[in-house]
Amino acid sequence: MKSQTIEGELTIYTAATEKQSLMNFLDTDSELELNLSQVSEMDTAGLQILILMKNEARRQGKVLRYVMHSKPVLEILEMTNVTTSFGDQIILT
Template structure:
């Protein structure tokens, strides 16, 4: 089976410890099926460190497999978590900055 050129996956639920196991399987399967995964997190209402660890795992796996992972949408919660942990630069994706401070 050959991987397709690009795919988009939108996460519409919380990225917390409660969803981590099922989301890990979903994210790794999506990455395995493509050379480039565009991950839309614009609708993620809640994220904790388990969700952040999933993103870091997915980024590491993409790098090890020579694939590209791009986060194409960031919900306000995802932005806050990445900013708080000073990890926005790790993903290298453009992030819309809110006018509210």
């Protein structure tokens, strides 16, 4: 299993760069883990990237897990009511 951490913002200002980086990451293995603990800010553009990544992983028959959700990530997931939609375990600290 290959793992990667997103650091900093996952917002409209970083979406294009992050999307390309994450799409490249998706090509590296069939089982992937994306650590979200270092995401300092996230908006709906960031959420769209996470949704896109999950859908693309499923389309390719790959497993993609989101782990270690930071507070900004959890806030956006809760605000948009998609906390359980990804199927990843969320541990509240």
